[in-house]
Amino acid sequence: xxxxxxxxxxxxxxxxxxxxxxxxxxxxxxxxxxxxxxxxxxxxxxxxxxxxxxxxxxxxxxxxxxxxxxxxxxxxxxxxxxxxxxxxxxxxxxxxxxxxxxxxxxxxxxxxx
Numbered sequence: 608x609x610x611x612x613x614x615x616x617x618x619x620x621x622x623x624x625x626x627x628x629x630x631x632x633x634x635x636x637x638x639x640x641x642x643x644x645x646x647x648x649x650x651x652x653x654x655x656x657x658x659x660x661x662x663x664x665x666x667x668x669x670x671x672x673x674x675x676x677x678x679x680x681x682x683x684x685x686x687x688x689x690x691x692x693x694x695x696x697x698x699x700x701x702x703x704x705x706x707x708x709x710x711x712x713x714x715x716x717x718x719x720x
Contacts, residue, residue: 608649627676628679631676684701
């Protein structure tokens with residue numbers, strides 16, 4: 608969990624510095640968000656952790672998050688993973704699992720099945 612938290616903290620430094628993403632986090636308690644994000648990432652990458660945070664669809668509903676925003680967020684996550692010497696194979700696995708939740712974050716529907 609410590610390694611995941613380091614990545615999450617680094618990712619949020621990048622996300623909050625991004626003018627296209629920072630406004631989504633206005634008024635959001637970042638410490639709590641980072642704890643929940645750490646738990647979420649750990650839960651999707653390991654079967655040992657259970658995510659106990661809010662429903663992703665409800666939390667992100669009506670916020671105007673697009674696929675482009677989601678992609679930028681994932682780019683910052685990738686950069687943070689690379690900065691923490693995570694292998695490209697492991698990064699691909701994390702991004703692949705995270706992609707399965709994009710519709711919950713953006714509110715779009717997967718019509719391709």
